[in-house]
Amino acid sequence: METIKLLYKAVVVGNSSGAAVLTKRALSEGNGAEEVIDRALMPAMATVGEKFKNSQIFVPEMLVAARAMKTAMSLLEPRLLAAGVTPKHTAIIGTVEGDLHDIGKNLVAIMWRGTGFRVIDLGVNVTPAGFITAIEEHLPDIVGLSAVLTTTMPAMAGTLKAIRASNCPPVKVIIGGAPVSQQFAEAIGADAYAADAGSAADKALELVAAGGISAFPRR
Ligand code: B12
Known part of the structure:
Protein backbone atom coordinates (compact mmCIF):
# COMPACT_ATOMS: atom_id res chain seq x y z
CA MET A 1 0.00 0.00 0.00
CA ALA A 83 10.05 26.72 2.86
CA GLY A 84 8.33 29.73 4.46
CA VAL A 85 4.95 27.93 4.62
CA THR A 86 2.67 29.15 7.41
CA PRO A 87 -0.95 28.24 8.20
CA LYS A 88 -3.47 30.24 6.15
CA HIS A 89 -5.86 30.89 9.02
CA THR A 90 -5.59 31.72 12.70
CA ALA A 91 -8.01 30.83 15.48
CA ILE A 92 -8.14 31.83 19.12
CA ILE A 93 -9.94 29.62 21.61
CA GLY A 94 -10.62 29.82 25.33
CA THR A 95 -13.05 28.84 28.07
CA VAL A 96 -14.94 31.85 29.36
CA GLU A 97 -14.48 33.55 32.72
CA GLY A 98 -15.56 31.50 35.75
CA ASP A 99 -15.32 28.17 33.90
CA LEU A 100 -12.42 25.76 34.45
CA HIS A 101 -13.50 22.96 32.08
CA ASP A 102 -11.09 22.45 29.21
CA ILE A 103 -11.33 18.88 27.90
CA GLY A 104 -13.88 19.74 25.19
CA LYS A 105 -12.14 23.01 24.31
CA ASN A 106 -8.84 21.15 23.93
CA LEU A 107 -10.44 18.66 21.54
CA VAL A 108 -11.78 21.53 19.42
CA ALA A 109 -8.27 23.06 19.36
CA ILE A 110 -6.86 19.69 18.24
CA MET A 111 -9.37 19.46 15.40
CA TRP A 112 -8.73 23.02 14.30
CA ARG A 113 -4.97 22.37 14.22
CA GLY A 114 -5.64 19.17 12.28
CA THR A 115 -7.66 21.20 9.80
CA GLY A 116 -4.73 23.55 9.17
CA PHE A 117 -5.42 26.45 11.53
CA ARG A 118 -2.79 28.14 13.67
CA VAL A 119 -4.48 27.93 17.08
CA ILE A 120 -3.77 30.19 20.03
CA ASP A 121 -5.23 28.54 23.12
CA LEU A 122 -5.88 31.04 25.90
CA GLY A 123 -6.76 28.32 28.41
CA VAL A 124 -9.59 28.51 30.94
CA ASN A 125 -11.24 31.28 32.97
CA VAL A 126 -10.48 33.83 30.26
CA THR A 127 -11.84 37.33 30.86
CA PRO A 128 -13.45 39.38 28.06
CA ALA A 129 -10.38 41.65 28.21
CA GLY A 130 -8.17 38.57 27.80
CA PHE A 131 -9.96 37.64 24.57
CA ILE A 132 -9.86 41.20 23.25
CA THR A 133 -6.12 41.62 23.94
CA ALA A 134 -5.42 38.31 22.17
CA ILE A 135 -7.55 39.32 19.16
CA GLU A 136 -5.63 42.60 18.88
CA GLU A 137 -2.32 40.76 19.13
CA HIS A 138 -2.95 37.77 16.84
CA LEU A 139 -5.59 39.10 14.37
CA PRO A 140 -7.42 35.76 14.15
CA ASP A 141 -10.02 34.80 11.55
CA ILE A 142 -12.16 33.10 14.17
CA VAL A 143 -12.57 33.06 17.94
CA GLY A 144 -13.97 30.05 19.78
CA LEU A 145 -15.69 30.49 23.15
CA SER A 146 -16.32 27.46 25.35
CA ALA A 147 -18.73 27.29 28.32
CA VAL A 148 -19.53 24.01 30.05
CA LEU A 149 -21.51 25.32 33.02
CA THR A 150 -24.99 26.79 32.73
CA THR A 151 -23.77 29.40 35.22
CA THR A 152 -21.06 30.62 32.81
CA MET A 153 -23.38 31.02 29.81
CA PRO A 154 -23.96 34.68 30.80
CA ALA A 155 -20.16 35.16 30.81
CA MET A 156 -20.11 33.81 27.24
CA ALA A 157 -22.80 36.30 26.20
CA GLY A 158 -20.89 39.07 28.00
CA THR A 159 -17.61 38.13 26.30
CA LEU A 160 -19.21 38.24 22.87
CA LYS A 161 -20.81 41.60 23.65
CA ALA A 162 -17.48 42.99 24.84
CA ILE A 163 -15.69 41.76 21.70
CA ARG A 164 -18.32 43.36 19.46
CA ALA A 165 -18.27 46.62 21.43
CA SER A 166 -14.48 46.87 21.40
CA ASN A 167 -12.35 48.42 18.71
CA CYS A 168 -10.64 45.11 18.04
CA PRO A 169 -10.43 43.84 14.44
CA PRO A 170 -13.56 42.15 13.03
CA VAL A 171 -13.66 38.46 13.79
CA LYS A 172 -16.11 35.57 13.50
CA VAL A 173 -17.15 34.05 16.82
CA ILE A 174 -18.08 30.40 17.20
CA ILE A 175 -19.42 29.01 20.47
CA GLY A 176 -19.70 25.56 22.01
CA GLY A 177 -19.99 23.57 25.22
CA ALA A 178 -22.54 21.12 26.61
CA PRO A 179 -25.20 23.62 27.81
CA VAL A 180 -25.12 25.93 24.77
CA SER A 181 -27.09 25.47 21.56
CA GLN A 182 -27.74 26.89 18.12
CA GLN A 183 -30.67 28.80 19.63
CA PHE A 184 -28.41 30.34 22.29
CA ALA A 185 -25.83 31.23 19.62
CA GLU A 186 -28.49 33.09 17.67
CA ALA A 187 -29.82 34.79 20.80
CA ILE A 188 -26.42 36.22 21.73
CA GLY A 189 -25.40 37.01 18.14
CA ALA A 190 -22.60 34.46 17.65
CA ASP A 191 -21.66 33.63 14.07
CA ALA A 192 -21.82 29.88 14.59
CA TYR A 193 -22.37 27.04 17.03
CA ALA A 194 -20.97 23.52 16.93
CA ALA A 195 -22.02 20.59 19.10
CA ASP A 196 -18.73 18.68 19.00
CA ALA A 197 -15.10 18.90 17.92
CA GLY A 198 -15.70 17.31 14.50
CA SER A 199 -18.50 19.76 13.68
CA ALA A 200 -16.36 22.60 15.06
CA ALA A 201 -13.75 21.87 12.38
CA ASP A 202 -16.41 21.87 9.64
CA LYS A 203 -17.92 25.13 10.94
CA ALA A 204 -14.53 26.84 11.19
CA LEU A 205 -13.79 26.02 7.56
CA GLU A 206 -17.28 27.23 6.54
CA LEU A 207 -16.72 30.53 8.37
CA VAL A 208 -13.38 31.27 6.72
CA ALA A 209 -14.70 30.15 3.31
CA ALA A 210 -17.71 32.45 3.72
CA GLY A 211 -15.23 35.31 4.17
CA GLY A 212 -16.53 38.73 5.05
CA ILE A 213 -13.46 39.28 7.19
CA SER A 214 -10.78 38.67 4.58
CA ALA A 215 -10.74 42.33 3.59
CA PHE A 216 -9.11 43.12 6.91
CA PRO A 217 -5.35 43.33 6.51
CA ARG A 218 -3.67 40.54 8.42
CA ARG A 219 -0.08 40.04 9.45
C1 B12 B 1 -14.44 16.79 34.00
C2 B12 B 1 -15.45 17.66 34.71
C3 B12 B 1 -14.99 18.58 35.63
C4 B12 B 1 -13.51 18.81 35.89
C5 B12 B 1 -12.95 19.67 34.74
C6 B12 B 1 -11.54 19.22 34.36
C7 B12 B 1 -11.12 19.84 33.06
N1 B12 B 1 -9.81 19.97 32.95
O1 B12 B 1 -11.90 20.16 32.18
C8 B12 B 1 -13.54 19.57 37.26
C9 B12 B 1 -13.40 18.56 38.38
C10 B12 B 1 -12.50 20.65 37.46
C11 B12 B 1 -14.96 20.08 37.29
C12 B12 B 1 -15.37 21.11 38.13
C13 B12 B 1 -16.69 21.53 38.24
N2 B12 B 1 -17.76 21.00 37.62
CO1 B12 B 1 -17.61 19.71 36.17
N3 B12 B 1 -17.75 18.24 35.04
C14 B12 B 1 -16.84 17.52 34.44
C15 B12 B 1 -17.53 16.43 33.59
C16 B12 B 1 -17.42 15.10 34.36
C17 B12 B 1 -16.98 16.21 32.20
C18 B12 B 1 -16.89 17.46 31.30
C19 B12 B 1 -16.17 17.08 30.04
O2 B12 B 1 -14.97 17.25 29.94
N4 B12 B 1 -16.87 16.45 29.09
C20 B12 B 1 -16.25 15.88 27.86
C21 B12 B 1 -16.07 16.95 26.79
C22 B12 B 1 -15.40 16.28 25.56
O3 B12 B 1 -17.35 17.39 26.40
P1 B12 B 1 -17.72 18.96 26.30
O4 B12 B 1 -17.03 19.71 27.35
O5 B12 B 1 -19.19 19.04 26.20
O6 B12 B 1 -17.07 19.40 24.92
C23 B12 B 1 -17.57 19.03 23.64
C24 B12 B 1 -18.69 19.95 23.10
O7 B12 B 1 -19.44 20.55 24.11
C25 B12 B 1 -17.98 20.91 22.19
N5 B12 B 1 -17.33 22.12 22.72
C26 B12 B 1 -16.82 22.38 23.93
N6 B12 B 1 -16.24 23.58 23.94
C27 B12 B 1 -16.36 24.12 22.73
C28 B12 B 1 -15.94 25.33 22.19
C29 B12 B 1 -16.22 25.63 20.88
C30 B12 B 1 -15.76 26.90 20.32
C31 B12 B 1 -16.95 24.72 20.08
C32 B12 B 1 -17.29 25.05 18.70
C33 B12 B 1 -17.38 23.50 20.59
C34 B12 B 1 -17.08 23.20 21.91
O8 B12 B 1 -16.96 20.10 21.63
C35 B12 B 1 -16.41 19.27 22.68
C36 B12 B 1 -15.83 18.05 22.07
O9 B12 B 1 -16.75 17.30 21.33
C37 B12 B 1 -18.99 16.98 33.50
C38 B12 B 1 -20.09 15.90 33.46
C39 B12 B 1 -20.22 15.25 32.13
N7 B12 B 1 -20.30 13.95 32.12
O10 B12 B 1 -20.23 15.95 31.10
C40 B12 B 1 -19.09 17.82 34.77
C41 B12 B 1 -20.01 19.03 34.77
C42 B12 B 1 -19.84 19.81 33.50
N8 B12 B 1 -19.49 19.81 35.90
C43 B12 B 1 -20.43 20.38 36.60
C44 B12 B 1 -20.20 21.17 37.75
C45 B12 B 1 -21.45 21.67 38.47
C46 B12 B 1 -18.91 21.47 38.20
C47 B12 B 1 -18.54 22.30 39.42
C48 B12 B 1 -19.39 23.54 39.68
C49 B12 B 1 -18.57 21.33 40.60
C50 B12 B 1 -18.34 21.96 41.97
N9 B12 B 1 -19.42 21.99 42.72
O11 B12 B 1 -17.23 22.36 42.26
C51 B12 B 1 -17.06 22.64 39.16
C52 B12 B 1 -16.94 24.01 38.42
C53 B12 B 1 -15.53 24.46 38.30
C54 B12 B 1 -15.47 25.64 37.39
N10 B12 B 1 -15.49 26.84 37.93
O12 B12 B 1 -15.46 25.45 36.20
C55 B12 B 1 -21.80 20.09 36.01
C56 B12 B 1 -22.36 21.27 35.25
C57 B12 B 1 -23.84 21.44 35.47
C58 B12 B 1 -24.34 22.58 34.65
N11 B12 B 1 -25.24 22.24 33.75
O13 B12 B 1 -23.93 23.67 34.79
C59 B12 B 1 -21.52 18.82 35.16
C60 B12 B 1 -22.46 18.64 33.95
C61 B12 B 1 -21.67 17.61 36.14
C62 B12 B 1 -23.11 17.43 36.61
N12 B12 B 1 -23.85 16.50 36.00
O14 B12 B 1 -23.55 18.08 37.51
N13 B12 B 1 -15.75 19.41 36.40
Missing part, protein backbone atom coordinates in the same frame (compact mmCIF):
# COMPACT_ATOMS: atom_id res chain seq x y z
CA GLU A 2 1.13 3.55 -0.75
CA THR A 3 3.05 5.20 2.14
CA ILE A 4 0.65 8.17 2.25
CA LYS A 5 -2.32 5.83 2.69
CA LEU A 6 -0.49 3.91 5.43
CA LEU A 7 0.32 7.19 7.21
CA TYR A 8 -3.35 8.21 7.00
CA LYS A 9 -4.30 4.91 8.66
CA ALA A 10 -1.59 5.19 11.34
CA VAL A 11 -2.93 8.60 12.42
CA VAL A 12 -6.57 7.46 12.39
CA VAL A 13 -5.76 4.55 14.74
CA GLY A 14 -3.37 6.67 16.85
CA ASN A 15 -0.15 4.78 16.07
CA SER A 16 2.46 7.46 16.88
CA SER A 17 5.61 5.41 16.24
CA GLY A 18 4.17 4.15 12.94
CA ALA A 19 3.23 7.71 11.99
CA ALA A 20 6.85 8.83 12.61
CA VAL A 21 8.35 6.04 10.48
CA LEU A 22 5.83 6.59 7.68
CA THR A 23 6.27 10.37 7.68
CA LYS A 24 10.04 9.94 7.24
CA ARG A 25 9.44 7.35 4.51
CA ALA A 26 6.93 9.60 2.70
CA LEU A 27 9.49 12.43 2.70
CA SER A 28 12.32 10.16 1.54
CA GLU A 29 10.09 8.99 -1.33
CA GLY A 30 9.98 12.57 -2.56
CA ASN A 31 6.64 13.78 -1.19
CA GLY A 32 6.69 17.41 -0.05
CA ALA A 33 5.77 18.26 3.55
CA GLU A 34 2.63 20.09 2.39
CA GLU A 35 1.62 17.13 0.27
CA VAL A 36 1.99 14.79 3.26
CA ILE A 37 -0.23 17.10 5.34
CA ASP A 38 -2.85 17.57 2.61
CA ARG A 39 -3.04 13.93 1.52
CA ALA A 40 -2.51 12.07 4.80
CA LEU A 41 -2.77 14.14 7.99
CA MET A 42 -5.73 16.40 7.20
CA PRO A 43 -7.87 13.60 5.76
CA ALA A 44 -6.95 11.48 8.81
CA MET A 45 -8.10 14.20 11.24
CA ALA A 46 -11.26 14.70 9.16
CA THR A 47 -12.00 10.97 9.52
CA VAL A 48 -11.27 11.12 13.25
CA GLY A 49 -13.59 14.14 13.62
CA GLU A 50 -16.34 12.37 11.69
CA LYS A 51 -16.04 9.20 13.78
CA PHE A 52 -16.12 11.27 16.99
CA LYS A 53 -19.18 13.15 15.75
CA ASN A 54 -20.93 9.85 15.07
CA SER A 55 -19.90 8.37 18.45
CA GLN A 56 -17.85 5.67 16.70
CA ILE A 57 -14.83 6.75 18.78
CA PHE A 58 -14.54 8.65 22.06
CA VAL A 59 -12.20 11.11 23.84
CA PRO A 60 -9.29 8.63 24.47
CA GLU A 61 -9.15 7.49 20.82
CA MET A 62 -9.28 11.08 19.67
CA LEU A 63 -6.39 12.03 21.94
CA VAL A 64 -4.14 9.22 20.67
CA ALA A 65 -4.95 10.16 17.06
CA ALA A 66 -4.04 13.76 17.89
CA ARG A 67 -0.76 12.58 19.42
CA ALA A 68 0.08 10.63 16.25
CA MET A 69 -0.70 13.70 14.15
CA LYS A 70 1.50 15.84 16.42
CA THR A 71 4.37 13.35 16.03
CA ALA A 72 4.07 13.51 12.25
CA MET A 73 3.77 17.30 12.30
CA SER A 74 6.92 17.68 14.41
CA LEU A 75 8.86 16.00 11.57
CA LEU A 76 7.20 18.14 8.89
CA GLU A 77 7.30 21.54 10.61
CA PRO A 78 11.05 22.21 10.11
CA ARG A 79 10.57 21.67 6.38
CA LEU A 80 7.52 23.94 6.27
CA LEU A 81 9.38 26.66 8.15
CA ALA A 82 12.39 26.33 5.84
